[in-house]
Amino acid sequence: MTVTAPNPAPATEVPKSSGTRLVDRVFKMRELAILVVFLVMIVITQLGNSQFLTQQGIKDLLLNATILVLVATGQSLVVITRNVDLSVGSTLGISAFAAGTYLQGGGNPVVAILLAVLVGIGFGLLNGLLVSLGQVPALVVTLGTLYIIRGIDSIWVGSRQIVASALPDGFVDFGSGGISAVPWLAMIALVVLVATAYYLKHFGSGRELYALGSNPEAARLAGIPVRKRILAAYTFCGALAGLAGALYLARFGNVDSSTGNGYELTVVSAVVVGGVVFTGGSGSVYGAALGALLLTSINSVLPALGVSSVWVLAINGILLILAIAVDRIVALRVASALKKRNARHG
Amino acid sequence: ATACGGTTKKDVSKENASAASDAKANPNAELKKGLTVGFLPKQVNNPYFTSADKGGEKALTELGSKYKEVGPSSATDTAGQVSYVNTLTQQQVDAMAVSAQDPGALCTALKQAMKNDIKVVTYDSDTKPDCRNAFVSQASAEDLGRTEVQLLAEQIGYKGEIAILSAAQTATNQNTWIDFMKDELKDPKYKDVKLVKVAYGDDDAQKSFQQTQGLLQEYPNLKGIISPTTVGIKAAAQYLSGSKYKGKVKLTGLGTPNDMRKYVKNGTVEAFELWDPAKLGELAARTAVALSSGQITGKEGETFKAGDMGEYTIGKDGVISLGKPTVFDKKNIDQFNF
Amino acid sequence: MTHPSDTGPAPVLALRDISKSFGAVRALRDVSLELFPGEVHALAGENGAGKSTLIKTLAGVHRPDAGQVLLDGEPTVFHGPADARDAGIAVIYQEPTLFPDLSIAENIFMGRQPKRALGRIDHKATHAATLALMQRLGVELDPDRPARGLSIADQQIVEIAKALSFDARVLIMDEPTAALTGSEVARLFGVVRTLREQGAAVLFISHRLEEIFRICQRVTTLRDGAWISSEPVDGMTEDDLVRRMVGRDLDELYPKQEVEAGEVALSVRRLTREGVFTDVSFDVRRGEIVGLAGLVGAGRTEVARAVFGVDRWDAGEVEVDGKALTNGAPSTAMAAGLALVPEDRRAQGLVMDMSIERNIGLTGLRTTVKAGLMDRGAERSRSLDWAVKLQVKYARIADTVSTLSGGNQQKVVLAKWLATGPKVLIVDEPTRGIDVGTKAEVHRLLSELAADGVAVLMISSDLPEILGMADRVLVMHEGRLTAEIPRSDATEESVMAAATGRAAA
Amino acid sequence: MADSSLARAVRWDTVVGALLIVVLLLSFGTVDGFGNALNLSFLIGNTLPIALIALPMTLLVVAGEIDLSVASTAGLSGAVMGALWNQGMTIETIIPICLLLGVVCGLVNGLLVTRLGLPSLAVTIGTLAAYRGIAQIVLGSDAVTDFPTQYLDFAAGRLGDTFIPYAFLPFLVLLAIAVVALHATPFGRSLFAIGASEEAARFAGIRVKRQKLVLFTVTGLMASLTGIFWALHYASARYDNATGLELSVVAAVLLGGIDFDGGKGTLGGAIAGVFLLGALQNVMSLQDVSAQSQIVVTGVLLVLSVLGPRVARQIAVARARSAPLKGRS
Ligand SMILES: Nc1ncnc2c1ncn2[C@@H]1O[C@H](COP(=O)(O)OP(=O)(O)OP(=O)(O)O)[C@@H](O)[C@H]1O
Ligand SMILES: Nc1ncnc2c1ncn2[C@@H]1O[C@H](COP(=O)(O)OP(=O)(O)OP(=O)(O)O)[C@@H](O)[C@H]1O
Numbered sequence A: 001m002t003v004t005a006p007n008p009a010p011a012t013e014v015p016k017s018s019g020t021r022l023v024d025r026v027f028k029m030r031e032l033a034i035l036v037v038f039l040v041m042i043v044i045t046q047l048g049n050s051q052f053l054t055q056q057g058i059k060d061l062l063l064n065a066t067i068l069v070l071v072a073t074g075q076s077l078v079v080i081t082r083n084v085d086l087s088v089g090s091t092l093g094i095s096a097f098a099a100g101t102y103l104q105g106g107g108n109p110v111v112a113i114l115l116a117v118l119v120g121i122g123f124g125l126l127n128g129l130l131v132s133l134g135q136v137p138a139l140v141v142t143l144g145t146l147y148i149i150r151g152i153d154s155i156w157v158g159s160r161q162i163v164a165s166a167l168p169d170g171f172v173d174f175g176s177g178g179i180s181a182v183p184w185l186a187m188i189a190l191v192v193l194v195a196t197a198y199y200l201k202h203f204g205s206g207r208e209l210y211a212l213g214s215n216p217e218a219a220r221l222a223g224i225p226v227r228k229r230i231l232a233a234y235t236f237c238g239a240l241a242g243l244a245g246a247l248y249l250a251r252f253g254n255v256d257s258s259t260g261n262g263y264e265l266t267v268v269s270a271v272v273v274g275g276v277v278f279t280g281g282s283g284s285v286y287g288a289a290l291g292a293l294l295l296t297s298i299n300s301v302l303p304a305l306g307v308s309s310v311w312v313l314a315i316n317g318i319l320l321i322l323a324i325a326v327d328r329i330v331a332l333r334v335a336s337a338l339k340k341r342n343a344r345h346g
Numbered sequence B: 001a002t003a004c005g006g007t008t009k010k011d012v013s014k015e016n017a018s019a020a021s022d023a024k025a026n027p028n029a030e031l032k033k034g035l036t037v038g039f040l041p042k043q044v045n046n047p048y049f050t051s052a053d054k055g056g057e058k059a060l061t062e063l064g065s066k067y068k069e070v071g072p073s074s075a076t077d078t079a080g081q082v083s084y085v086n087t088l089t090q091q092q093v094d095a096m097a098v099s100a101q102d103p104g105a106l107c108t109a110l111k112q113a114m115k116n117d118i119k120v121v122t123y124d125s126d127t128k129p130d131c132r133n134a135f136v137s138q139a140s141a142e143d144l145g146r147t148e149v150q151l152l153a154e155q156i157g158y159k160g161e162i163a164i165l166s167a168a169q170t171a172t173n174q175n176t177w178i179d180f181m182k183d184e185l186k187d188p189k190y191k192d193v194k195l196v197k198v199a200y201g202d203d204d205a206q207k208s209f210q211q212t213q214g215l216l217q218e219y220p221n222l223k224g225i226i227s228p229t230t231v232g233i234k235a236a237a238q239y240l241s242g243s244k245y246k247g248k249v250k251l252t253g254l255g256t257p258n259d260m261r262k263y264v265k266n267g268t269v270e271a272f273e274l275w276d277p278a279k280l281g282e283l284a285a286r287t288a289v290a291l292s293s294g295q296i297t298g299k300e301g302e303t304f305k306a307g308d309m310g311e312y313t314i315g316k317d318g319v320i321s322l323g324k325p326t327v328f329d330k331k332n333i334d335q336f337n338f
Numbered sequence C: 001m002t003h004p005s006d007t008g009p010a011p012v013l014a015l016r017d018i019s020k021s022f023g024a025v026r027a028l029r030d031v032s033l034e035l036f037p038g039e040v041h042a043l044a045g046e047n048g049a050g051k052s053t054l055i056k057t058l059a060g061v062h063r064p065d066a067g068q069v070l071l072d073g074e075p076t077v078f079h080g081p082a083d084a085r086d087a088g089i090a091v092i093y094q095e096p097t098l099f100p101d102l103s104i105a106e107n108i109f110m111g112r113q114p115k116r117a118l119g120r121i122d123h124k125a126t127h128a129a130t131l132a133l134m135q136r137l138g139v140e141l142d143p144d145r146p147a148r149g150l151s152i153a154d155q156q157i158v159e160i161a162k163a164l165s166f167d168a169r170v171l172i173m174d175e176p177t178a179a180l181t182g183s184e185v186a187r188l189f190g191v192v193r194t195l196r197e198q199g200a201a202v203l204f205i206s207h208r209l210e211e212i213f214r215i216c217q218r219v220t221t222l223r224d225g226a227w228i229s230s231e232p233v234d235g236m237t238e239d240d241l242v243r244r245m246v247g248r249d250l251d252e253l254y255p256k257q258e259v260e261a262g263e264v265a266l267s268v269r270r271l272t273r274e275g276v277f278t279d280v281s282f283d284v285r286r287g288e289i290v291g292l293a294g295l296v297g298a299g300r301t302e303v304a305r306a307v308f309g310v311d312r313w314d315a316g317e318v319e320v321d322g323k324a325l326t327n328g329a330p331s332t333a334m335a336a337g338l339a340l341v342p343e344d345r346r347a348q349g350l351v352m353d354m355s356i357e358r359n360i361g362l363t364g365l366r367t368t369v370k371a372g373l374m375d376r377g378a379e380r381s382r383s384l385d386w387a388v389k390l391q392v393k394y395a396r397i398a399d400t401v402s403t404l405s406g407g408n409q410q411k412v413v414l415a416k417w418l419a420t421g422p423k424v425l426i427v428d429e430p431t432r433g434i435d436v437g438t439k440a441e442v443h444r445l446l447s448e449l450a451a452d453g454v455a456v457l458m459i460s461s462d463l464p465e466i467l468g469m470a471d472r473v474l475v476m477h478e479g480r481l482t483a484e485i486p487r488s489d490a491t492e493e494s495v496m497a498a499a500t501g502r503a504a505a
Numbered sequence D: 001m002a003d004s005s006l007a008r009a010v011r012w013d014t015v016v017g018a019l020l021i022v023v024l025l026l027s028f029g030t031v032d033g034f035g036n037a038l039n040l041s042f043l044i045g046n047t048l049p050i051a052l053i054a055l056p057m058t059l060l061v062v063a064g065e066i067d068l069s070v071a072s073t074a075g076l077s078g079a080v081m082g083a084l085w086n087q088g089m090t091i092e093t094i095i096p097i098c099l100l101l102g103v104v105c106g107l108v109n110g111l112l113v114t115r116l117g118l119p120s121l122a123v124t125i126g127t128l129a130a131y132r133g134i135a136q137i138v139l140g141s142d143a144v145t146d147f148p149t150q151y152l153d154f155a156a157g158r159l160g161d162t163f164i165p166y167a168f169l170p171f172l173v174l175l176a177i178a179v180v181a182l183h184a185t186p187f188g189r190s191l192f193a194i195g196a197s198e199e200a201a202r203f204a205g206i207r208v209k210r211q212k213l214v215l216f217t218v219t220g221l222m223a224s225l226t227g228i229f230w231a232l233h234y235a236s237a238r239y240d241n242a243t244g245l246e247l248s249v250v251a252a253v254l255l256g257g258i259d260f261d262g263g264k265g266t267l268g269g270a271i272a273g274v275f276l277l278g279a280l281q282n283v284m285s286l287q288d289v290s291a292q293s294q295i296v297v298t299g300v301l302l303v304l305s306v307l308g309p310r311v312a313r314q315i316a317v318a319r320a321r322s323a324p325l326k327g328r329s
């Protein structure tokens, strides 16, 4: 039987690998694209309103993004495994209140934050157990726990509320303070973000999250402890929602039974805009964080430009669609350009 | 009503004649006992409504009647509120006190309730006049609107740009107050005061927060903000107290002393005002009982005695006004706890 | 401690009296099997005989209902694939199980990446190890490219590389060659021989019987889930093997009928899809079977997809019976009498979660209709007819197709398209993964269809099949048609020469 | 044989249907004020908006897509209705215009999903904000309440003294159409195929994109119909009408056993889910169960709706396992 020369033909190897490297770069560019959109938006706003990028303005931008960045980071981990956690808003609300109740009695802020994280972990575990042990659709289960946690929250909290005056001054100041324009809260979020990204890229269990999102059946056959990983992702997501709850308390100094209501759609939007794919297996937490930054900034940019708040919602939605549509169109264009390029080389 | 093959707004307004009740009031009728009055706030678990309803509960217990509270868990769930009106109708309560999320949406259900001999009192937020027997107003809208402008103007020395941070764009009471604020500003003594913008924070802490930021960025010379909503003023105060604008940009509006105590003490806010929600609830309860007992029917000019609160007269369109709001500042705030 | 060293090497892995049922289907009954180090052991049987089930039992995917798995003579229970892997068993499953979003290197080393300090992954070492594996298999695949978009053949290669990377004592391969062409098969066999010489035990499944004779020492046959025989390959003939598998003598494998070709039914003119194929023109006449040969990646599948309308073309035209087809519209192609049996039955040919009945019915949504509503009776009888005609082995017609064996799934795809009564039938790898008996059956069917005046375009990587069945052979190389060879001139040499681009002269 | 009939018997949509009947029967007997015609008409009237949207949503989910913008589309058509009414246009022209608007809203969703290949979840979260935002621009802070009485009476009234709201009758017609479309036509059959495997459906000559476009458009149409009904039923057109309705619809449809991965479910189940939630809420309110506790009950039901079938399946499998062993001995 005569067959092809087994020796590698260098002529075909070169375009192939350079092609994939380009694809690689484009994938990194997806985050870059959001960053560019974000920067353009900021620059235009600054041109329209010189007050926008004052120290206070930058601080506000970062502060506004912090809480969403944290929750979106946790959410992306879950979405990467081809699941979703809709209950994050409820978890955020209840853990914020837990931390607040503790602090009202004059507690230690660090313990309060830990308490909030613990509450978050508890509900994350609950979600994780239901999804992974029951092997049931995450969307339904977490929509269920969204209601359950919210219900428990409002029964427990009732009409009580935590107000800034009841909290230790140090805690509230911490919520709005920082080093020049960089708030403490933003630093916490950044550390969490970078650590999560590093873990996802450089640790076996991190890669396994991508693997099981990409093809659950293959993951099982490859001996990946699927349930354990999903449980871990949900727990982490819950922990971050809890942490976000504590930071919410510090930032707004005000928590009641409706805190975090409807937050799930915002978080999901941030994750989607950030390019984390809902069918699992791809996307990065940096993208999700950028998505969060972009979304929260729109809400600061529009008022700063003097756009009547009547228009804000519509513009918000249209921008969201534009962001994903542009991302998609660019990806398609690049893919077809690559194909033609390869054809010419081959 | 189909002049040119269709029904238009004009045809309808012609049809719409107001339906007033024909019953006669008997000012000397005995106050009934053992009634059941259902309170239906815009939202349960809302601290403001909880204190109002607590006031209602106290009054009803005193009068020997039964109090109950039902309501949706979201302040924008109008359909939920409607189904609670239906529920109360089904349960055959004697009267209900409703704070309407929407002036029109509850009408059909409320009329249905009145048809079933249930007296309907609205409080805090009204419906259309023909859908209830009486409305207990927290303070006259005119008073509130004008005094808030007066409060702020004094603080900024009758000079500079000001803005309003409201709740939802559709909030009826907010909009009425804002109209009176604008009217008050027409007075020549405010010729140097300029209202630059009305922003809407939807009674959401985070949104109100960002709207405040936006106002300050857009109008660097802003001197003062009026926020006629408890959620809005609290969020604005929290933002101001953590920013460089603290003390420089004045803030006033409607807030509860407990929410605002910290900001009054740390100098973010000089003075703000509010009525006592518990009194509002109490008056609503007493009005409901008076209606059920036949002391009043809701017609203009009728009077009734509301326990310790004194005598009240029903105004135009069945409106009963609680009185003037209290102004809170550093000096008196510690005397209040709600 | 059982080391009967004097009676020859002990089996590394053995199955004893294994039974396994899925609901009412008894996939395995009392099957025994022994794998010895340094031996390649073939597992043969018709579609649905239970080969894959047996392998999944060995790999810890299924737990047997009865019987034992013995590892080095000790009874063992595998609680999951991880247990089997830790015991030194590497498995290539019948259907590729890749992570489409991850790179090839990550696919191969998932869960076992080389580590640096603190348990971090050594990305460089992973890359290098993957390159080395690719070299060993003689293929060029960029370790960093994502697995998404790999052709089935390349996917299979990644699977093989993954299994090799274990340095396992036992290598189990479920139809690894089904999607490969000659050169790649030769390479794979080279590697398998080396492994065998190093003392590994190999279990090998293939429906290409000549492959069994090429590298296996012993062969076990299964029929209807029952063990039939285990014996040395030496001294056996293909006919012997077929008889054990099928239980009777086989009909002719290539029952080609001579048919007078009629007028042109399918005409493809200067068809181009940029970057994929260029300037492809050919005709298929009624009654003709035209073979489309080429190496993996030559673009045959792509041409078929474009002709049928699942992909759009950039230039050119396609006519069926003289009527031009709309670009990118499978429904008009179907209406014109075109049918395509696609290459990837799981993703493209079947809706895996639907019943056999509904899958076959899917192509009849326009015909089994009464007054705008589904005519369920007609749908059922149409499906039953064709399932029976193609001898699909199933328990109930309402069972989901995912419970069928691979070969039977392929038959369902054929049934689904033959039921449309096509004028032009394009079949892409129609007998991939089909047992010899059924293969002969499919060939007879294609032949009869042609005799009835259907124009058949057959894409196949199985060269003997092309040579045995086609009236004419078209050959593609790197996206272009390089040769058209009449049946009389078609030989392995002439086709391969054109396929590798050496026939220009 | 045994296991399949058992599996069929424990199908979740049947369970939900049975549950609905049990709840209704129990409530008739034990809950004061439940069984009278007025209350039942309240129950049905308040559940109708969810039920109306659940019809196309079920089809959409079966085809593997979702539309979260339905409530905003409803809000937008209500707002436009109010704005045009204020302009003095006749209601008879306004309603078709609003329906057309719904078609456009659905078409936009559909085009973004099918032409650009964007995930519908993302697209419709975007249009959820956009449509609501446009509604806010159109109507601002107005609340339009003075629609003609004959329309209001139709939307809020009931047939004589029976428990049947007028609007329930057209709903029944729409329900019948939807059931037939999904379960008895080639169109419906192709939706199941698309939901279970879009690629295989395309290879079978099903016009996937067109079907999806049709579905999104119909969903938009039904959403605007709901918006009109809502504005008339509650006699109030505001920009924030029906806010959050999408979550109720999704919850009810999920409760009815529609699989969000596509390809599975029945309309009967979905509608049973809708009315089960509606009935439970009604009963719990009558029993003075607080709104907060009602939320918890909804959540628990949802979790059970997915855990329940799974547990049932495991029981079925366990029984099937023991059956052949018995047969052998
Ligand atoms: N998960 C399952 N559920 C139900 N039945 C199954 C399942 N897996 C396999 N079967 C049935 O078990 C029998 C054996 O299937 P198996 O896949 O082992 O056959 P095979 O010998 O590998 O066939 P092929 O050569 O076609 O791959 C078939 O009848 C098949 O329908
Ligand atoms: N889904 C896909 N996405 C991207 N590229 C693809 C895809 N499928 C095939 N290709 C590429 O298109 C080219 C030709 O396709 P394909 O491999 O199907 O040709 P073929 O001759 O039919 O081969 P086969 O023998 O596998 O059928 C190859 O380079 C292949 O890698």
Ligand SMILES: [Mg+2]
Residues within 6 Å of the ligand: C051, C052, C053, C094, C174, C405, C406
């Ligand atoms: Mg097999």
Ligand SMILES: [Mg+2]
Residues within 6 Å of the ligand: C300, C301, C302, C343, C428
């Ligand atoms: Mg091919």
